[in-house]
Amino acid sequence: MTVPTESTSGPISGSGASVAVTNIGELFTGDLLADTPYGVISDAALVIEGGHVAWTGPRARCPAADTSYDAGGRAVLPGFVDSHSHLVFAGERSGEFAARMAGAAYSAGGIRSTVAATRAASDEQLHARVAGLVGEMIRQGTTTVEIKSGYGLTAHDEQRSLAIARQFTDETTFLGAHVVPDGIAVEDYVELVTGPMLAAAAPYARWIDAFCEVGAFDADQARRVLEAGAAAGLRGRLHANQLGPGPGVQLGVELGLLAVEHCTHLTAADVAALRDSGTIATLLPGVEFSTRQPYPDARGLLDGGVRIALASDCNPGSCFTSSMPLCVALAVREMGMTPAEAVSAATLGGADALGRIDVGALVPGRRADLVILDAPSHSYLAYRPGVPLVASVWRSGRPT
Amino acid sequence: MTVPTESTSGPISGSGASVAVTNIGELFTGDLLADTPYGVISDAALVIEGGHVAWTGPRARCPAADTSYDAGGRAVLPGFVDSHSHLVFAGERSGEFAARMAGAAYSAGGIRSTVAATRAASDEQLHARVAGLVGEMIRQGTTTVEIKSGYGLTAHDEQRSLAIARQFTDETTFLGAHVVPDGIAVEDYVELVTGPMLAAAAPYARWIDAFCEVGAFDADQARRVLEAGAAAGLRGRLHANQLGPGPGVQLGVELGLLAVEHCTHLTAADVAALRDSGTIATLLPGVEFSTRQPYPDARGLLDGGVRIALASDCNPGSCFTSSMPLCVALAVREMGMTPAEAVSAATLGGADALGRIDVGALVPGRRADLVILDAPSHSYLAYRPGVPLVASVWRSGRPT
Numbered sequence: 001m002t003v004p005t006e007s008t009s010g011p012i013s014g015s016g017a018s019v020a021v022t023n024i025g026e027l028f029t030g031d032l033l034a035d036t037p038y039g040v041i042s043d044a045a046l047v048i049e050g051g052h053v054a055w056t057g058p059r060a061r062c063p064a065a066d067t068s069y070d071a072g073g074r075a076v077l078p079g080f081v082d083s084h085s086h087l088v089f090a091g092e093r094s095g096e097f098a099a100r101m102a103g104a105a106y107s108a109g110g111i112r113s114t115v116a117a118t119r120a121a122s123d124e125q126l127h128a129r130v131a132g133l134v135g136e137m138i139r140q141g142t143t144t145v146e147i148k149s150g151y152g153l154t155a156h157d158e159q160r161s162l163a164i165a166r167q168f169t170d171e172t173t174f175l176g177a178h179v180v181p182d183g184i185a186v187e188d189y190v191e192l193v194t195g196p197m198l199a200a201a202a203p204y205a206r207w208i209d210a211f212c213e214v215g216a217f218d219a220d221q222a223r224r225v226l227e228a229g230a231a232a233g234l235r236g237r238l239h240a241n242q243l244g245p246g247p248g249v250q251l252g253v254e255l256g257l258l259a260v261e262h263c264t265h266l267t268a269a270d271v272a273a274l275r276d277s278g279t280i281a282t283l284l285p286g287v288e289f290s291t292r293q294p295y296p297d298a299r300g301l302l303d304g305g306v307r308i309a310l311a312s313d314c315n316p317g318s319c320f321t322s323s324m325p326l327c328v329a330l331a332v333r334e335m336g337m338t339p340a341e342a343v344s345a346a347t348l349g350g351a352d353a354l355g356r357i358d359v360g361a362l363v364p365g366r367r368a369d370l371v372i373l374d375a376p377s378h379s380y381l382a383y384r385p386g387v388p389l390v391a392s393v394w395r396s397g398r399p400t
Numbered sequence: 401m402t403v404p405t406e407s408t409s410g411p412i413s414g415s416g417a418s419v420a421v422t423n424i425g426e427l428f429t430g431d432l433l434a435d436t437p438y439g440v441i442s443d444a445a446l447v448i449e450g451g452h453v454a455w456t457g458p459r460a461r462c463p464a465a466d467t468s469y470d471a472g473g474r475a476v477l478p479g480f481v482d483s484h485s486h487l488v489f490a491g492e493r494s495g496e497f498a499a500r501m502a503g504a505a506y507s508a509g510g511i512r513s514t515v516a517a518t519r520a521a522s523d524e525q526l527h528a529r530v531a532g533l534v535g536e537m538i539r540q541g542t543t544t545v546e547i548k549s550g551y552g553l554t555a556h557d558e559q560r561s562l563a564i565a566r567q568f569t570d571e572t573t574f575l576g577a578h579v580v581p582d583g584i585a586v587e588d589y590v591e592l593v594t595g596p597m598l599a600a601a602a603p604y605a606r607w608i609d610a611f612c613e614v615g616a617f618d619a620d621q622a623r624r625v626l627e628a629g630a631a632a633g634l635r636g637r638l639h640a641n642q643l644g645p646g647p648g649v650q651l652g653v654e655l656g657l658l659a660v661e662h663c664t665h666l667t668a669a670d671v672a673a674l675r676d677s678g679t680i681a682t683l684l685p686g687v688e689f690s691t692r693q694p695y696p697d698a699r700g701l702l703d704g705g706v707r708i709a710l711a712s713d714c715n716p717g718s719c720f721t722s723s724m725p726l727c728v729a730l731a732v733r734e735m736g737m738t739p740a741e742a743v744s745a746a747t748l749g750g751a752d753a754l755g756r757i758d759v760g761a762l763v764p765g766r767r768a769d770l771v772i773l774d775a776p777s778h779s780y781l782a783y784r785p786g787v788p789l790v791a792s793v794w795r796s797g798r799p800t
Binding site for chain 1: 492497501502536689692721725726727733738739776782783785788
């Protein structure tokens, strides 16, 4: 269900023992039903049993536990749930990035250069790349990550991409419909994606996704991909409305998806559809940062009643950051979210976008996936942008 | 001359021994006189003797050395020279930050709340704060840092602020003329700053600075402060044109300063004055990020022949980042600089702004202060924003 444990060493041992994390300067539980906004508790404690949260509350009322850990007055928040990333690839595109910063336009076509490099790479090379990026994510506080395929674009290469991704997370997404590779007509390619490629990929995937955008797949093609995936037992996701207005968001709502992703260019009708359906808008501000595009209007979405998730979209083309703290800082600086709204979107929002009720908040029963910041408050993720503030990351109740 | 060594352990021992750093994927020497732009050498090596750079060039031509270190194909660049920071303070202003992000305007008045907290803090508390921030800077690749006073604003508190700063760097700046504290008329305060406060501060400072801005000090007052400092042996710096157009930049040029700092709001006449004088414009993009103000036009300045330095301005009010990598990323994303221009401005630019010819570039004779990135190129600092890419920091030829 999550990224694997790199190390289980640390002060805590014995999964059956209870652990009290005490002297928490600020505990951001993320509980939207609590008496305080986002369930924030000052001078708090948290008790872990069996890898899950058993109790949270004021430190003075902390129940007894087998062992304890002093958080030193620092802030504790849920581990980040990064619900959108593309980590299975080879090569890099720093030259394309520099050209874009010098004025070249972003287009989806650059994906093809990564496809060529990925096909040419060995399984071992791809595995090592994913391992490196997942390790980097964990060190930055991400405790659950979704990983897409989409740089193979053959049945074989999509299957092996997903098989590799599956070694790091259960949240794997088949994205054969990323772009149409060279040398094949789009309709023929949709047949391939919905036929043999899906058959090869499905055993390794939980989700199916399509890039519904001018230059990639239109609404009809995206619909066929997601419907074929559903028939194979895969739940749908959708890249929608990234590069311009389009039909993707409303298609996603019609298909009952948990989330539609990017949502950079929305019409009033798109916003209304999201609000009425409860479909989450997953915003990826690292992409706008790294493509110098206008940011989505998160403030307007929130004020309009739309639920938001934040994710990294870590990929070698449009956004090569793996930093959820940066996404939080950008959400505050560029999209009008409060620090608490941004942290919630990067934790509970991501969990909801993945349909996960076991992560994303530090409430009893959910997994004790948490981040200890070298800071007294969650707001420091925005107040101190770029500074590596993640002091410690715990998964299932153990320091990584 | 630089931040102190926290640890001298590592593979290198014996300051007299020569060390060859080999297998450098990309060496960004920063040498503007080299045959390649910014003296970038691929597949390079670097030899250190006596803590200084002795040789750089293609790996295949690397001379023999007593010991060697394999950089693993990673990029090596000069350590960052952060020429503008305010680290001696107590308290914090995350609440003011959050209010500003919610729409409140930034003003210099918030400085006074930090002044009250700083005066109330013990020397030990102030020292611990500076030590924490300097350590954080080192881990992010900063090997030389300038530290200002300016939150004491009495002779005693400015003196002790500088005495503490002096324990971490020789680049200390007396900024009594930061704001006018409560309870004193501005003219009386200028008398204090240029009289007893300067006398108390001067033994601990190399530089004198003034905040020349509406709400702080006008051009005449700033001039009197810098002239009094000069008479006491201190070189001048100037906060200029941050919050709006003003006389600061041209005053700095007239006074022959090495650099004027902020430069957010410049007129054509300001740009011409900078170009003709060679005075460096020190840009602090973390401030614009954290105050949601428009960024200075670095591209226009460079194209107009103005030299640029990048610095963090790390302080609890307008910008609490200590991250020079973030400043580089912002310079590329928001100010139109190329990655190489931004890295040069954050290294050699900072050194030039401090009048330092011993740091800021990896050329023979300069100090072997260097950063090894977990990346193949300096451009990754912009290509991978927010990701902690600094793998290793060496000062005077030794890993920290």
